[in-house]
Amino acid sequence: MSRLIIISNRVSAPKDSNSGAQGGLAVALSAALREYGGIWFGWSGETTDHFDGHINFQRNAGVTSATIDLEEQDLDEYYNGYANRTLWPLFHYRIDLAEYERGFAGGYQRVNDRFADTVRPLIEEDDVVWIQDYHMFPLGQGLRKRGCKNRMGFFLHIPWPPRRLLNTLPEAAELAKTMFAYDVVGFHTQEWLESFQDFAEKDLGATVHDDGMIELEGRKVLAIAAPIGIDAKEFIEGANSPTARLAYRQMKDSAVGRDMIVGVDRLDYSKGLDERFLGYERFLERHPEERKEVFLLQIAPPSRGGVESYQKIRTTLEGLAGRINGAYADVDWVPIRYVNQGYPRDQLAGIYRAARIGLVTPLRDGMNLVAKEYVAAQDPEDPGVLILSRFAGAAEQLKVGAVLINPYSSEEMADAIVQGLRMGREERLKRWRAMMDNIETEDVIWWRKRFTEALMSETVGAD
Known part of the structure; x- marks a missing residue:
């Protein structure tokens, strides 16, 4: 051989x-x-x-x-x-x-x-x-x-x-x-x-x-x-590990009954993070009834700090997060939790499972495995909703179950967030099962x- x-x-x-x-x-x-x-x-x-x-x-x-x-x-x-x-x-x-x-x-x-x-x-x-x-x-x-x-x-x-x-x-x-x-x-x-x-x-x-x-x-x-x-079997096992279960409970406790939207991306301009923040801001603006019922957790570990364009995107996102929080936050609620550090995969699996919506909105991606990890981490009895950029490579495989959007359109993103929050369990199960069939087969x-x-x-x- x-x-x-x-x-x-x-x-x-x-x-x-x-x-x-x-x-x-x-x-x-x-x-x-x-x-x-x-x-x-x-x-x-x-x-x-x-x-x-x-x-x-x-x-x-x-x-x-x-x-x-x-x-x-x-x-x-x-x-x-x-x-x-x-x-x-x-x-x-x-x-x-x-x-x-x-x-x-x-x-x-x-x-x-x-x-x-x-x-x-x-x-x-x-x-x-x-x-x-x-x-x-x-x-x-x-x-x-x-x-x-x-x-x-x-x-x-x-x-x-x-x-x-x-x-x-x-x-x-x-x-x-x-x-x-x-x-x-x-x-x-x-x-x-x-x-x-x-x-x-x-x-x-x-x-x-x-x-x-x-x-x-x-x-x-x-x-x-x-x-x-992804290694679907391994990731599912990780989502049921003690570390993942602890992360899940911590996120649920910190949410105090609110729905969590999660984004996990390396800090990179290709990931569409500023467009994501603007789309979420449009959602908050158009749907005041949803404020204080939801929050966005954005995990964005820095990368390539020696390249100037990466330094600029970090500054831009910090400014956007501060402006949106300043405009909409209350004494008992912050609309965006913005975190500049990475987490182990089993801990991320627990965080994914706790999220009602996975927001994966790159402007262009070869594949994007976060989309597949979010789906694999979900509770099979009560899965969340994947909102996915149509310009991610993963969209070709996951289009049957994901809510596909144009990440450049803040209105499309805002509408998709509302759709995800209001989607019934039966439809969520149907979409999740269709995506899992692909994720488990083409691993x-x-x-x-x-x-x-x-x-x-x-x-x-x-x-």
Whole structure:
């Protein structure tokens, strides 16, 4: 059996056999490594004064990890720069925030070359290589240049933008061509897949075949849609754990009979948090009878503090929360509880279960697993309502049960909140069951198997 070599920006392999803090992606990839053997390779998260290619190997809970340190300049240009100030905003349709600097692009390529130089000696002849996400588009091409003939796959965890947006990137064609170094490329949704096909066909001159193969200059890549899920069984168990039950009781007690609306998002402009606050404000304005009967709990742990646009969104949200609370709060009620810290997943499960409404309203998301976690955490006898942006990748799978909205419309959001608060138990059960059927069937293990089986198929492979 072929070994699996997973490469990602950061390594999230388990620290010990009892590690319970991993996210769904880490759980799925760790399970794949235990099944196939192999190595999870990536950046350690640490910096060094001088890059020397030293690899730190560890083995925990049956998973071998291999990490390297990067220089401060690498971090500034590759990670904070090209990855998160150029690609991230562009791929989330925010060309107004994208910064195009040659130094960023140069640092991005330099770090990918360093990854290729360092990991290449670890790859054996029969290994299968699976590279994750936008930090490493050119890594496959770098490995090919270094003589790697192995089967190689790439999965993109964020949207692939429409061709006219992507063409605002100076080196868009060169970046897209690097995808043809892989044998299989995966996207969360059919929409992102079709956007890639459209760019490949119209801007690169590639041929898109009916079987999913895309051919360019004699090289073929299989492009598939494979929406990632959560570990539904594990999350349901977590929602019934002592920690979750305690969190549930604490939230219910603090609500003192009021309905809770919950939002849980990394502090990021793609999550539509200021639009969410404005939509909630419209709800309070239009429905005075609902005031003091409901509150919004927004959990938003900070991220990427070294990027200016992330500093601005935090300042904006603090200002909005203060203004709304100042306008509507009373001595015994605050309409928004705004929290800038993260919580363990089992505690979050209890918080989700206590919420009458889960408000998941990104302006654009590759998938959004919070939507699925909220549904999985619900009481099967009395579930809450998911209000979901139609621009989240998860909307394609959960449209049968979620209340879908345009997150840019404060009126739609306000109407959906009223609908959720007034929805009867029978309808809530019907919607919840429809979403759970998908969440339990197309879970994170299904996603991992769908991709690795395509990658390891005898019908695909390097020329």
